[in-house]
Amino acid sequence: MSGTASPDAAARAAELLGRVRSFVHAEILPKADHFDALPAAPTPESARLTEAGLANWWIPAEYGGAGVSLRDSVDIVSELSYGDAGFAFGSFLSILGTTMLQLCGEDSLVRPHLERMARQGGVLGILASEEQAGSELGRITTQYSRDGGKVVISGDKYFSTNTDAAELLLVVARDAADDAVFSVILVPRETAGVEIVKRWDMVGMRGSATYQVRLHDCVVPAEYCLRGNGLRNLEIGLNASRILIAATAIGLARQVRDLSMEYASVKQVHGAPLVRNAVFAGKLGQIEMLIDVMRNQCRAAAAEFDGYMAQADPASAMYRIGTLRSALAAKMYCGQAAWQVATIGSEMFGGLGYTHDHPIGKLVRDLRYVGLVEGGDDVVRDLLFTRYVVPTGKRR
Amino acid sequence: MSGTASPDAAARAAELLGRVRSFVHAEILPKADHFDALPAAPTPESARLTEAGLANWWIPAEYGGAGVSLRDSVDIVSELSYGDAGFAFGSFLSILGTTMLQLCGEDSLVRPHLERMARQGGVLGILASEEQAGSELGRITTQYSRDGGKVVISGDKYFSTNTDAAELLLVVARDAADDAVFSVILVPRETAGVEIVKRWDMVGMRGSATYQVRLHDCVVPAEYCLRGNGLRNLEIGLNASRILIAATAIGLARQVRDLSMEYASVKQVHGAPLVRNAVFAGKLGQIEMLIDVMRNQCRAAAAEFDGYMAQADPASAMYRIGTLRSALAAKMYCGQAAWQVATIGSEMFGGLGYTHDHPIGKLVRDLRYVGLVEGGDDVVRDLLFTRYVVPTGKRR
């Protein structure tokens, strides 16, 4: 499966992928309505994913995890989101946090968390975006101040996934003493002052749980701050999560393709099955192309990420590069391709496709998310321009 | 307002439009959530529309109606759908049936219905589409057979709006004695054998009510059949309803524009209000163009329709021409423009726009309908090609 991996690692990854596929067919696909109903989090299916030894599959072996590469994680996420994209999203999003822990945290601080998550599953919550700081994180107003060996954190966070069920939160906050300094701070979920304001009633991806959160004078030891600039650390973590968000679109597009083919085998047009109609064939050919290109872009971006992680000092290397061009391109491309698939899909099933009796409506809503979360197109285009077009030396 | 109308008619139309606008601001706009909740039909707001003397505004003066031209109806529908597109859809869709009654029915048969609808409001139900006959009505299997002075009708109809609340249904059925013959038949709602199977749980336009209906040996007098080929009669009626469906996109797009401008006056980007951002300005400039072009296309198609209705023998003229190129183009163009607006709109409001706390999600769902109902793009393209491109003499 993986181009660069040893035969052993490839076999292990293939075996794991097979188990994910079985899990999806047994536990997820039969329950589409359940996931779309904004089920209580964590879902029973999350627990079963842990029981199956599949939770947090990407955590490295040195912490007791399965150590699956990001390259192979792309295929796992494609399988999970073929089942339910919201469930997939909730299952992999902790990678944003574990990547930061791994690269930017003291081993003694982060090891227990990573080992626990490898052993018994569970999620991390990332508290970054705010009402006035969605795409521009430099506008964050959540603050921390040092008070002896402690830091005290207060602020309102807008969109944060998995937070309620997490044992550990990672909060991006601004230094009260210096406007220009940001940190990522570990805040145990049970810390006094962490308040879940509400769970958002999302349009799609409703198998995941996203919250508005308030932090009111939360106190944690000062060493709970990760090393380095908080916004840069976040960029590093986003490299992983953006690639896997992009990969959810692969599974969703595959689902649209398969539903379309099923429909076309029974639907008649001009006296022949739809499957023999040239316009239909053209739409499916286009979707197949998009699937292939999305997959290859996600894999290439993930392989680049894996390459940094395999370096002697991955933390420094990744800190220097910051947000990866290929990860940005994967997120943006898959968002645009997802919307192309949603557009084709939402026209495919006639009137029935515009009712809740048919699953396409849910898929269209899920597909929309890929282009919005962790940077809409305008934000990502701007990042690509500023980071990779303006500096002549970075063009290629 | 209307290019060709007399000054008097123009003044009346402007006055009526003003009243519609007031109605929308008082009765519809404050209740967006209500309409999106699939409210029981008919809604109290429908009753209030009738009280305000605004129901079925297009019915000609000779039947006691306000006699508003289709040209001016475009603006009325734009106002109504600015409030709620589902409510608008339910309010105007009877024009599909009243047009058929007016042009294809015996005066003695249809006059009482048209006079009642002019006087006391109320809706018509059109029973045309079937599960295996959505876009291709030639595949209809609902049948009628003559039995003395009666006809007996049986069959399953898939999507039919307003049916439950209607006093009169218009059923498109095939002659049991001759496969190639179709009729439109008047079936009073209370006729034995008319069964509402279910109300569809629509993705959008939820302020309207659409049903699956079964007809089981419904018996009506043989003279309840309209004159002429049933499929041709339906085409004639669709000319009116397709143009007004297209017009719903105008109101929806105006709503997206106004919400965007409101948002942009408070949202900050790169240290300045969004309203001063060039990318935002470009999006709004594009939407403004689409609004203008949609409006002009709908008005032009409606004026062509009005032109036929003003002829000495409108029934013959319309029967000869069948489906109007301009009406097809209006429906298809506005469907495509609507989806462009939906795409821009669904990216406009960041994460909040992906929650049910923000109205854009509903607008996106409503916008989708324009391109699907009464002929998706593939169907309309095929009609335009067959009717207006292949016959060299019809090209212009």
Added chain:
Amino acid sequence: MSGTASPDAAARAAELLGRVRSFVHAEILPKADHFDALPAAPTPESARLTEAGLANWWIPAEYGGAGVSLRDSVDIVSELSYGDAGFAFGSFLSILGTTMLQLCGEDSLVRPHLERMARQGGVLGILASEEQAGSELGRITTQYSRDGGKVVISGDKYFSTNTDAAELLLVVARDAADDAVFSVILVPRETAGVEIVKRWDMVGMRGSATYQVRLHDCVVPAEYCLRGNGLRNLEIGLNASRILIAATAIGLARQVRDLSMEYASVKQVHGAPLVRNAVFAGKLGQIEMLIDVMRNQCRAAAAEFDGYMAQADPASAMYRIGTLRSALAAKMYCGQAAWQVATIGSEMFGGLGYTHDHPIGKLVRDLRYVGLVEGGDDVVRDLLFTRYVVPTGKRR
């Protein structure tokens, strides 16, 4: 043909349109290669257009012209550009200048020019754009200074069509004494100091002739300045020319449609003529829709223009409104639709369509121009936003 016109005017317009069509079939269509070869200007065909009494058809009857409305001119331009879009462009572009003359000039000054152009044809040259002032005319550096009863004009103008063959030039220049003041000044072609720097080797529309021009101390009487702000005057004239530029796309799209149908009647795909292929039908149905919508938008914008011209004081009315929303929308929409047609067309004819043995390549180049000239999409979107979206009262 024209909605609001008297029967007589409609008959005259129809008759004229018929003559234009005959002219195009006799004089233009057989010579596509000739026009694409950047022929010397004016072409013999321009002379023949004048002989046929068809030159400058829009000049009002009070100046001895045919007085065709802009609404009817849309159809004339569609016919001309069906023949050759460059020829059409060169034939109608003087309307930008005659409109300014009519609305912003002293009768004694402009009447001789308008009468001459009505009587014997000929063109006007507009000198507006500069190398650093393409879309932003406020950046114009061409200056005029008053010297007694004279003005002296100097500057470099970038793109100016018809200039070499014109008897009269209209120069947009800035007041040397006041940076904020602009005027449109009549400069006879033979004025000393008018220098044609070069004729541009255009990518398309090569049947027209566009020049780079230098003005070196050109001296004209001070009363040769038109009334009012020069940039506003230009906006007024652009209303007419933008609508007719938009209309060239109609003729080009019709030509692509007809060539495609011709091709599809002989080309075989999957064992059947292409004309029976569903994908082909879909493309042609889409083009037919675009043609209909372009035509209706151009006609609506032109009818709005005609409405202003029919007012008691058209100059004041038009000066107040400035650039018309509908004219901007027509230019932008037709530019985008033109590019859609070009995209479809450039894929239609296989390898042959990528050679100069087939006319589609020329049509694609011509189609591109519609979206570029007199304001690219970014410029027009910005104008629509600033003029018609930001001012709440102008929204509709």
Added chain:
Amino acid sequence: MSGTASPDAAARAAELLGRVRSFVHAEILPKADHFDALPAAPTPESARLTEAGLANWWIPAEYGGAGVSLRDSVDIVSELSYGDAGFAFGSFLSILGTTMLQLCGEDSLVRPHLERMARQGGVLGILASEEQAGSELGRITTQYSRDGGKVVISGDKYFSTNTDAAELLLVVARDAADDAVFSVILVPRETAGVEIVKRWDMVGMRGSATYQVRLHDCVVPAEYCLRGNGLRNLEIGLNASRILIAATAIGLARQVRDLSMEYASVKQVHGAPLVRNAVFAGKLGQIEMLIDVMRNQCRAAAAEFDGYMAQADPASAMYRIGTLRSALAAKMYCGQAAWQVATIGSEMFGGLGYTHDHPIGKLVRDLRYVGLVEGGDDVVRDLLFTRYVVPTGKRR
């Protein structure tokens, strides 16, 4: 550079790529006009490419070639087409033939040709498409008949690149004795009966030379037929050439990006350099994304191709699989992305960009070719559908 290659191979590939880049900057970039003028073939620059040891770089070491992988060839083609896409096209297109020779020919037959091409450069001509058999090669009418130990070939071929300068032609023909059998036959260029009918005057890619060719009773030994079904053999070769055609779009897009950045550093908009304009930044960000995705798709497809070539029996493996999904997806995706870049580019440079004084017009014409040659979108969509969507087992 190459993911799977040994460090040595990677270093050699990087070194070669550096030499290609230098060659392009020295020999190609300064002569854009020369290549656009349909220069006589072969060009002096082709000879210089050979002198520089860069011709036919992909020929395996066992034939004396540089043995560059297809994966690394993607980057070479991107560099060449950054210089001139037509020159690139002419330089790599022989890979279509050499791949067939390598996989489907007897060693004794093909080795001399491959060794000569490795040693002294030169090109192959592929004679496949016909006037009535562009996308559907099953409609080929060129025939061969066996006559003792000879075959005699006659027919008309439509588009064939490099033919006139080639020493060897590969002709796809139908067996006169059995309509269902096709062969690829080696025909030395000097064989009696090979007639160049004309060189096509192409719209773009004019640095390459494409011909219409007639074969009149050409006689070659019967063993000059390659093994296996001729159409399948062609599919195998097209895998390589389609991927490299796709890769030309990368270089073209990079050129558009760099030209845009150059322009934006001097062009002023709203009182600031264009490079600081948000709309401009968005366009460049989009192009950068497209470049990254095109490159990764081409590399992934090429790596898949290389994987087959590295198998124990590459010929059987490739013959079984036929046309590669990833190669089709690369060709189609890059064609669509190229057109997106062309659309953005053709609007970028204002009026100047619509003249032959600016290079963008040429780039737009070159970009168009990617989507047309070796299968337009309709053809490729159909292939993807038939080969990879309909067979359930091939979906992934």
